[in-house]
Amino acid sequence: MKIQSFFIILTVTISSLVLASIVQAKVVIDGKLMPDEWRDAQVFSSYVQSFPNTGETPKYPTTTYLLTDEKGIYIGFENYQPERSRTYSGHDQYTSADFDMVFIDFNNDGDTTYEFVATLGGGTMDGTYSRGNQSNRDWDGTWQVQVSEQGDYWYSEFFIPWTTATYQEKAGDKRDISVYFQRYNVVASQAYSFPDTHRGRKNFTYEYTPVAVDNYQQQSLRSTLYLADQYDFVDKQNEMELGLDLTWKPKANHQLIATINPDFGQVESDELIVNYSAVETLRTDKRPFFTENQSLFDVQGPNSLKLVNTRRIGANAQLDAGTVHDIIAAGKYIYNGSAVNAGVLYAQEDDAVANDGKKFTSARWYSSVGDVSFGQLANFVDDPLANRDSLVVNHDVRYQLNEQINLFANAIYSHNQENLEKNIGKGLTLKASYVPERYWQNALEWSYLDDALDINDLGYQQRNNLSNITITSQYDDVQFSTQSLILRGRFYGEYHSQRNTQGLNLRDNWYASYYLQLKNKHAFRVGVKQLNRGNDDLITRQLGYVTMDTQRDFHLFYDSPSPAVFSFDMTYHHLQEGLEDWANKFALNTTSYFSDSIRLDANYTYIDSDDWLVGNASGQVKRYRRYLNKVYAKLVARLDQHSDFTLTTQWYGVKAKGRSVNDSDFFAGADFNVSRFALQARYRYKFNSGSSFYLVYGHNGFDNSDENGTNFSDLLSNAVAYPEQKSLTAKVNWIF
Numbered sequence: 001m002k003i004q005s006f007f008i009i010l011t012v013t014i015s016s017l018v019l020a021s022i023v024q025a026k027v028v029i030d031g032k033l034m035p036d037e038w039r040d041a042q043v044f045s046s047y048v049q050s051f052p053n054t055g056e057t058p059k060y061p062t063t064t065y066l067l068t069d070e071k072g073i074y075i076g077f078e079n080y081q082p083e084r085s086r087t088y089s090g091h092d093q094y095t096s097a098d099f100d101m102v103f104i105d106f107n108n109d110g111d112t113t114y115e116f117v118a119t120l121g122g123g124t125m126d127g128t129y130s131r132g133n134q135s136n137r138d139w140d141g142t143w144q145v146q147v148s149e150q151g152d153y154w155y156s157e158f159f160i161p162w163t164t165a166t167y168q169e170k171a172g173d174k175r176d177i178s179v180y181f182q183r184y185n186v187v188a189s190q191a192y193s194f195p196d197t198h199r200g201r202k203n204f205t206y207e208y209t210p211v212a213v214d215n216y217q218q219q220s221l222r223s224t225l226y227l228a229d230q231y232d233f234v235d236k237q238n239e240m241e242l243g244l245d246l247t248w249k250p251k252a253n254h255q256l257i258a259t260i261n262p263d264f265g266q267v268e269s270d271e272l273i274v275n276y277s278a279v280e281t282l283r284t285d286k287r288p289f290f291t292e293n294q295s296l297f298d299v300q301g302p303n304s305l306k307l308v309n310t311r312r313i314g315a316n317a318q319l320d321a322g323t324v325h326d327i328i329a330a331g332k333y334i335y336n337g338s339a340v341n342a343g344v345l346y347a348q349e350d351d352a353v354a355n356d357g358k359k360f361t362s363a364r365w366y367s368s369v370g371d372v373s374f375g376q377l378a379n380f381v382d383d384p385l386a387n388r389d390s391l392v393v394n395h396d397v398r399y400q401l402n403e404q405i406n407l408f409a410n411a412i413y414s415h416n417q418e419n420l421e422k423n424i425g426k427g428l429t430l431k432a433s434y435v436p437e438r439y440w441q442n443a444l445e446w447s448y449l450d451d452a453l454d455i456n457d458l459g460y461q462q463r464n465n466l467s468n469i470t471i472t473s474q475y476d477d478v479q480f481s482t483q484s485l486i487l488r489g490r491f492y493g494e495y496h497s498q499r500n501t502q503g504l505n506l507r508d509n510w511y512a513s514y515y516l517q518l519k520n521k522h523a524f525r526v527g528v529k530q531l532n533r534g535n536d537d538l539i540t541r542q543l544g545y546v547t548m549d550t551q552r553d554f555h556l557f558y559d560s561p562s563p564a565v566f567s568f569d570m571t572y573h574h575l576q577e578g579l580e581d582w583a584n585k586f587a588l589n590t591t592s593y594f595s596d597s598i599r600l601d602a603n604y605t606y607i608d609s610d611d612w613l614v615g616n617a618s619g620q621v622k623r624y625r626r627y628l629n630k631v632y633a634k635l636v637a638r639l640d641q642h643s644d645f646t647l648t649t650q651w652y653g654v655k656a657k658g659r660s661v662n663d664s665d666f667f668a669g670a671d672f673n674v675s676r677f678a679l680q681a682r683y684r685y686k687f688n689s690g691s692s693f694y695l696v697y698g699h700n701g702f703d704n705s706d707e708n709g710t711n712f713s714d715l716l717s718n719a720v721a722y723p724e725q726k727s728l729t730a731k732v733n734w735i736f
Contacts (some may be wrong), residue, residue: 026067027067030146031148031156041074043064043065044063045064046194047193047194048194050192053478054479060185062077070216071161071218074158075181079156081187082152084187085186088119095125096563097563098183098185099119100158100182100184101117103116103180103208104116104160106167108177110368113128113129113208114127116145116160120154122641129205130298136294139292140286140288140291142735143164163222163247163249166249168337169253173214175214180195180204180207182198186563201441202435203435222735224733225242226261227242227732228243229241229729234727245262253337254334256334258329258332261327262327269678272676277615278539280460282309283311296334297362297364299394305455306460314347317352317356318353320353331345332345342366345361346361347360372397372399372400376393376395377396379457388419390416390458391415393414394411396410396411404434404435407431412455414454425449425452426452426453427450431445432444439475439478440473440474440476441475442472442474448467450465451542466498467499469497474490475490476490477490490515491514492513493511495508496508505534507536508534513526513527515557520561524556524558528553529553529555530552531550533550539615543618546665552576553576565592565593569588570587571585572584577609577611578611578612580611582611584607584609585608586607590603597638597639598638605628606630609625609627611623622669623661624657632649634647642685646682646684647680648682652676653674654674656669656671672704673705674703675712675716675718676700677716679697681696682694682696691733694729696729696730700725703715
């Protein structure tokens with residue numbers, strides 16, 4: 001198939017999608033709060049200032065309106081604010097424009113809430129919060145919002161369909177949902193909230209306000225057809241893919257999501273990661289099937305532990321790291337009952353090389369009775385190539401003792417069998433959070449993961465063989481006089497005490513910082529981290545251990561005033577990462593606005609280290625002198641109400657030279673150079689129906705020249721000139 005087939009995609013787009021029309025309802029989502037439309041709405045205006053977290057009456061009033069009909073929930077904001085910021089940001093991108101936030105808990109139980117954000121500049125953001133303040137920005141929902149301005153006011157109108165979530169069946173004409181609204185005044189660096197809570201609180205999702213709404217039990221069926229045509233300039237070949245997602249709600253509390261050859265994120269690019277440690281990088285997942293109604297399965301633990309990490313599904317082939325598994329089919333069923341929430345997830349990979357396609361199953365139930373919530377999750381993975389079966393079972397319980405104290409525990413069991421050899425592992429976590437007042441939060445956590453615990457077939461854990469105690473404390477100081485130059489301050493501290501499960505003393509460590517923000521919007525942070533003398537068995541991949549002396553990391557941070565045409569923040573670290581010498585690390589992040597609709601984010605990181613230690617798969621620890629340069633730039637342009645353009649460029653280069661050592665536990669490493677480059681140019685057109693058309697150019701290159709004297713400009717030019725992947729993709733996702 002030739003490259004001209006891209007025109008087929010264009011033809012399909014024009015002929016099939018241009019006829020789509022916006023949801024018709026009694027409220028027209030145009031950003032204008034017409035009195036006739038909102039006459040019967042419930043009204044909320046008792047906002048408090050939640051940032052800085054004073055609890056005082058806000059500087060400017062906010063009025064929020066809520067209506068419902070058989071299609072969904074309508075929410076309108078009336079914001080008084082004479083001076084405003086309206087700079088554009090892309091979806092799920094940090095913004096320096098004023099914005100409104102809506103959080104809805106469809107069940108009024110604190111288990112799962114949905115977040116919807118609209119900026120005055122036209123950007124959007126969405127995500128979920130669950131079981132307190134466990135956030136996940138991977139979720140992308142189907143909803144609508146528009147904003148407008150008039151005089152000293154700006155307005156936003158949201159439409160959130162009932163089909164967004166499953167929710168319990170209730171008898172009668174009315175049901176309770178719970179809501180939280182927040183408005184952020186960027187110009188004044190203030191946030192106003194209703195009710196009096198905020199996202200940083202440990203019990204955030206349990207502190208919303210119940211609202212009685214009409215009881216609609218809607219059925220729905222939504223289909224998304226994916227058609228993608230990709231031409232590979234390296235291999236000189238064309239590939240067309242067709243996929244389908246189906247979402248069916250036969251009743252309000254049941255949902256079935258199925259996919260065949262699902263959308264594989266051809267238009268999403270991962271950030272380039274420089275990671276030579278023994279700890280795997282945890283990546284997010286933007287594939288629609290794996291983000292929709294996924295919060296039930298989003299069970300987390302200490303040190304970023306996740307029981308279900310969907311990036312395992314459809315990952316790179318075991319025998320060919322350059323080949324990615326297709327997914328033959330996957331399905332997800334969610335039930336939301338009055339006594340229990342439950343769900344099942346199943347996915348089957350296609351074979352990429354030999355008989356290496358895996359089968360993944362995850363089942364989860366969860367229940368709440370009063371102040372106690374408890375549940376169970378079980379994962380099973382069948383890996384035919386490795387002749388391996390993996391079973392992981394997790395039990396979790398949460399108890400809210402009172403408004404100040406929250407208790408959590410989970411117990412993990414893993415049973416992995418490979419070539420008839422069985423390994424059984426166990427883990428336990430106990431955690432208590434204590435919030436004695438609005439300005440002060442504390443947490444105490446103990447976790448024990450034995451040396452056989454392994455959940456990584458479908459989950460994510462940084463390591464096993466660890467007993468860890470963690471204490472954290474945060475105090476916000478916002479009580480400054482009106483004459484003071486200080487807006488707020490924050491003290492933060494944490495302490496970790498670690499042993500492995502054989503009793504080996506690992507490296508205890510502590511961290512302390514103080515953050516200061518002035519009323520003129522300049523902000524500063526100073527911090528220090530210390531790793532005490534002790535044993536490190538992680539750098540050796542737990543194949544023995546090495547003893548390390550005390551190491552320290554001092555850092556300074558500065559953030560310039562925002563919003564502004566140009567703003568930046570920078571961080572400087574002076575740290576020890578080797579046996580004796582010091583390293584310097586500098587990071588600069590900038591944001592530039594060429595207009596309200598064109599934004600450029602640029603980041604630069606530089607590391608100069610005299611003493612860098614890297615462990616390998618054999619348990620050896622090698623010593624280097626290291627230089628690193630890393631650059632990231634993202635240009636986002638809003639072309640009109642329906643279309644945008646994004647250009648993302650990334651590059652990093654590492655030059656490492658082996659150093660001699662006098663300690664028999666360490667080795668002099670061989671010199672190496674590594675460079676990786678990625679570029680993506682993406683055009684998107686969004687139709688009123690939610691359907692989209694994309695045209696994407698991608699270019700990825702790699703170079704690992706070991707020649708002495710190779711400079712960074714050569715590493716960059718080589719990575720650009722010799723691409724591993726260079727392609728042009730046209731894609732339609734048609735919602736019907």
